[in-house]
Amino acid sequence: xxxxxxxxxxxxxxxxxxxxxxxxxxxxxxxxxxxxxxxxxxxxxxxxxxxxxxxxxxxxxxxxxxxxxxxxxxxxxxxxxxxxxxxxxxxxxxxxxxxxxxxxxxxxxxxxxxxxxxxxxxxxxxxxxxxxxxxxxxxxxxxxxxxxxxxxxxxxxxxxxxxxxxxxxxxxxxxxxxxxxxxxxxxxxxxxxxxxxxxxxxxxxxxxxxxxxxxxxxxxxxxxxxxxxxxxxxxxxxxxxxxxxxxxxxxxxxxxxxxxxxxxxxxxxxxxxxxxxxxxxxxxxxxxxxxxxxxxxxxxxxxxxxxxxxxxxxxxxxxxxxxxx
Amino acid sequence: xxxxxxxxxxxxxxxxxxxxxxxxxxxxxxxxxxxxxxxxxxxxxxxxxxxxxxxxxxxxxxxxxxxxxxxxxxxxxxxxxxxxxxxxxxxxxxxxxxxxxxxxxxxxxxxxxxxxxxxxxxxxxxxxxxxxxxxxxxxxxxxxxxxxxxxxxxxxxxxxxxxxxxxxxxxxxxxxxxxxxxxxxxxxxxxxxxxxxxxxxxxxxxxxxxxxxxxxxxxxxxxxxxxxxxxxxxxxxxxxxxxxxxxxxxxxxxxxxxxxxxxxxxxxxxxxxxxxxxxxxxxxxxxxxxxxxxxxxxxxxxxxxxxxxxxxxxxxxxxxxxxxxxxxxxxxxxxxxxxxxxxxxxxxxxxxxxxxxxxxxxxxxxxxxxxxxxxxxxxxxxxxxxxxxxxxxxxxxxxxxxxxxxxxxxxxxxxxxxxxxxxxxxxxxxxxxxxxxxxxxxxxxxxxxxxxxxxxxxxxxxxxxxxxxxxxxxxxxxxxxxxxxxxxxxxxxxxxxxxxxxxxxxxxxxxxxxxxx
Numbered sequence: 098x099x100x101x102x103x104x105x106x107x108x109x110x111x112x113x114x115x116x117x118x119x120x121x122x123x124x125x126x127x128x129x130x131x132x133x134x135x136x137x138x139x140x141x142x143x144x145x146x147x148x149x150x151x152x153x154x155x156x157x158x159x160x161x162x163x164x165x166x167x168x169x170x171x172x173x174x175x176x177x178x179x180x181x182x183x184x185x186x187x188x189x190x191x192x193x194x195x196x197x198x199x200x201x202x203x204x205x206x207x208x209x210x211x212x213x214x215x216x217x218x219x220x221x222x223x224x225x226x227x228x229x230x231x232x233x234x235x236x237x238x239x240x241x242x243x244x245x246x247x248x249x250x251x252x253x254x255x256x257x258x259x260x261x262x263x264x265x266x267x268x269x270x271x272x273x274x275x276x277x278x279x280x281x282x283x284x285x286x287x288x289x290x291x292x293x294x295x296x297x298x299x300x301x302x303x304x305x306x307x308x309x310x311x312x313x314x315x316x317x318x319x320x321x322x323x324x325x326x327x328x329x330x331x332x333x334x335x336x337x338x339x340x341x342x343x344x345x346x347x348x349x350x351x352x353x354x355x356x357x358x359x360x361x362x363x364x365x366x367x368x369x370x371x372x373x374x375x376x377x378x379x380x381x382x383x384x385x386x387x388x389x390x391x392x393x394x395x396x397x398x399x400x401x402x403x404x405x406x407x408x409x410x411x412x413x414x415x416x417x418x419x420x421x422x
Numbered sequence: 423x424x425x426x427x428x429x430x431x432x433x434x435x436x437x438x439x440x441x442x443x444x445x446x447x448x449x450x451x452x453x454x455x456x457x458x459x460x461x462x463x464x465x466x467x468x469x470x471x472x473x474x475x476x477x478x479x480x481x482x483x484x485x486x487x488x489x490x491x492x493x494x495x496x497x498x499x500x501x502x503x504x505x506x507x508x509x510x511x512x513x514x515x516x517x518x519x520x521x522x523x524x525x526x527x528x529x530x531x532x533x534x535x536x537x538x539x540x541x542x543x544x545x546x547x548x549x550x551x552x553x554x555x556x557x558x559x560x561x562x563x564x565x566x567x568x569x570x571x572x573x574x575x576x577x578x579x580x581x582x583x584x585x586x587x588x589x590x591x592x593x594x595x596x597x598x599x600x601x602x603x604x605x606x607x608x609x610x611x612x613x614x615x616x617x618x619x620x621x622x623x624x625x626x627x628x629x630x631x632x633x634x635x636x637x638x639x640x641x642x643x644x645x646x647x648x649x650x651x652x653x654x655x656x657x658x659x660x661x662x663x664x665x666x667x668x669x670x671x672x673x674x675x676x677x678x679x680x681x682x683x684x685x686x687x688x689x690x691x692x693x694x695x696x697x698x699x700x701x702x703x704x705x706x707x708x709x710x711x712x713x714x715x716x717x718x719x720x721x722x723x724x725x726x727x728x729x730x731x732x733x734x735x736x737x738x739x740x741x742x743x744x745x746x747x748x749x750x751x752x753x754x755x756x757x758x759x760x761x762x763x764x765x766x767x768x769x770x771x772x773x774x775x776x777x778x779x780x781x782x783x784x785x786x787x788x789x790x791x792x793x794x795x796x797x798x799x800x801x802x803x804x805x806x807x808x809x810x811x812x813x814x815x816x817x818x819x820x821x822x823x824x825x826x827x828x829x830x831x832x833x834x835x836x837x838x839x840x841x842x843x844x845x846x847x848x849x850x851x852x853x854x855x856x857x858x859x860x861x862x863x864x865x866x867x868x869x870x871x872x873x874x875x876x877x878x879x880x881x882x883x884x885x886x887x888x889x890x891x892x893x894x895x896x897x898x899x900x901x902x903x904x905x906x907x908x909x910x911x912x913x914x915x916x917x918x919x920x921x922x923x924x925x926x927x928x929x930x931x932x933x934x935x936x937x938x939x
Contacts, residue, residue: 321518321529323514323517324517325514325517326518378532379514379515379519379533380514381514383513
């Protein structure tokens, strides 16, 4: 058995353990857990959307614990300033001499929880852009490289819109996945209550570490993808564009802007991880179909007609899949 | 090794997919064929379509071939096979492995091994069914059944098509006969090289016309032309022979008058002269008979025609041997008359020529019949090209105009010296153009026997005369050409079935061939 073979087996086993361990802290939400793991191993950022109290923050905390990564939390508020996130130069007195030294902000971590990201002003939100895409932070004339692995998990509340600043398209595009957290079922709710109000609590244990996560990310990148599967993924992206000739009628009627190339990258990267999670060494059509919704939903900008008729991005994607098949 | 293994497992799957497609395309081809056949079958009930079943069979072969060809064209590639197999739950393992066939990296190797493992386990026979599509098969069956049922509907068009088919087959036979005649002509010693060439050219032209036949009337025209040409050649040869024989006979006093009548082709005069000669013989004394016998023997040795020579020699022997047997002399003289008459009628000129005349005549009749059939069914307007009759009264032949009943078959029918030796080319009249004539319903049918009772005679017996009752004289007005054709057909049947002298047969044939319709 070769090293790679062993590594693959180990990775598959580790992913399974990570999933089980996170499951101890988060009841239900299996799909959200899987998709978050996929996003993390794809090296991408996740936007979690859901009403308060669904365990968004808990999920991120648990992930931090399980992955044994440095975790920081930023609570976004309207008065939060960029310097509060990235850090600032402060005057320090060293050996009787006053000098400027950089005080790192919470962004310098492996997992950053940007809680209620839409409450901060666009100026502050934009402070996250470079970190999310370039994995670096520039303060003054100095650029600081962020430590790998690095990913931002942001949350936002979809119902309480007063005093919020919706994320601009450019910011949204930086998120690999946008995941909608649904309300738990009766059984799940009972289990949550029992777990959180009882005496005994399962202790969350670390399953892996930083180094292993980087190895897993690199291994996922090696999973081959056949041309028909790649073509299928590209078609999905092209069909979200109303100006594209072959696009289905629903796209032409309800879509204002289609997905950016980042959407295609997101699908391919995430589908590779999905295949690996399944213990498969190639990407299948079903992997693409699994990741296409969280990868494209926030990248398709609908027009007024769609909003007025209650058409969602999910409807558009479903129709595109039907059209291609 | 891994690649080889991969293809080893893919090969039988590929073959099965190919087989499935072949069966499917053949099923579709059968449906298309049955649709086309049904359409043809329905059309054939209204418009005469010749060789319908052959055409349907040809269509079947064509569609079968197209089905096989199309399935070969659509034979699956390995990539296509891989995608089909993947769709059976292999989750794009095979197509990826196929793409990685030239990749030697560790991950590619592991992926290929994984794909082969799954390929081994798959039951592709269950996933790739080679059963033909039931709906298509049922549809084809219904269409074929409908076609068969339609084929049992008898219509005039269908019967006409069958008659045309028979004519076409007959024309083909005639073509073969022409080829045989060409060989006979080649071997014929009685014809000169130029005559042979001319006849061969005419026959070849006719043959080509048959090969490139588009319309029966064209073949008819060509057959008439060829027949005329051969008749002309035959007439020339006959004339030459008669003149030569007349010259030979004219060299002797006893047969001089005979020679004149022969030269003039005067059958009546010839017969009268023979009777006179017989009388003359009876009146001669022994010495004269002896002298005549000697001269006749000398004459017979000079005459080229073996039959005439033989007859004359017989006469000479008879008169020198036993002059008292007048029956034998009369018999010999009758033989002479018959032999000369036959020569005048053109018999035994050349076997090849006679055959050529008979074949072209037959062909002409067959195609005329086909034209008439076509005309009576097409019901087209008469605005088409109407060929004028070039034979009959308009002929500029060499008729000598005796008009006797011996009826040479070379067109000596004119009574005024402008007799037509040209045969008539049927005009392209349509049914509406032909004058309608009354045709009794018993035309072409056998009558029934019935006895006519007479009155009682003195002895108490009764005379009963048996006659053929032809039924009631009922009938209808039908186009002239149809009536002619019925009569013609009956006459030809009579010729074939009964003992009729050869010369009379020709007269009957000539009559119907030249009759304008």
